[in-house]
């Protein structure tokens with residue numbers, strides 16, 4: 001069942017949150033040094049400007065020092081045209097972030113609900129396509145949470161499918177993205193997984209796995225700086241790219257998708 005053409009890439013609004021100084025304590029799998037709050041805020045400002053240039057109205061929420069990873073607003077919520085869903089992030093230090101973003105969602109959506117039942121889901125594990133929503137199981141998203149979320153999405157009329165995120169990948173979307181118009185960008189292990197069936201997939205070139213996390217926003221694809229081969233592959237597939245610095249976000253395993261909730265309001 002097709003949901004809606006452009007559901008996964010035609011947007012009018014975004015919600016973001018400025019990075020805190022406490023982001024220096026953000027969670028990371030491998031320590032490559034602490035991000036600087038000030039440098040991260042400068043990168044974040046460029047990100048917000050790029051979303052605005054792509055045509056979005058952007059709400060920038062104030063930094064939350066109590067939550068080091070709270071600028072990664074994609075993880076505690078999920079937005080659809082019908083309403084917003086507060087998720088249950090899987091990392092203990094991030095559990096309170098859903099409550100912190102509720103008011104900002106209520107400002108934009110008439111309907112804001114909590115994911116039912118138990119279990120955990122991080123928004124970074126949820127890949128929205130135009131005709132299907134994939135929920136990746138990971139260290140942050142367990143089967144109980146994924147099934148509860150899939151059931152809720154089904155009740156709202158969406159096709160949802162639960163998939164196994166390959167080992168060693170933080171979030172499902174760390175390793176794949178929608179480029180829009182039915183095309184996916186993905187790392188080799190994700191392609192080999194067979195999740196994407198016969199969809200058109202652009203492969204992330206060897207050694208550039210971090211660049212699998214991009215976002216298509218209206219006419220452009222936002223791509224992290226420093227991955228020339230992925231940039232070329234995206235452009236060769238016919239997409240217009242805008243390159244953005246993500247050096248500070250990367251130190252705490254963050255990418256371009258994690259930094260915003262994007263949605264279309266009528």
Ligand code: CIR
Nearest residue numbers: 027072124171252253254258
């Ligand atoms: C975390 O480990 O939760 C943060 N340091 C990074 C979150 C990145 N979010 C995402 O990929 N959706």
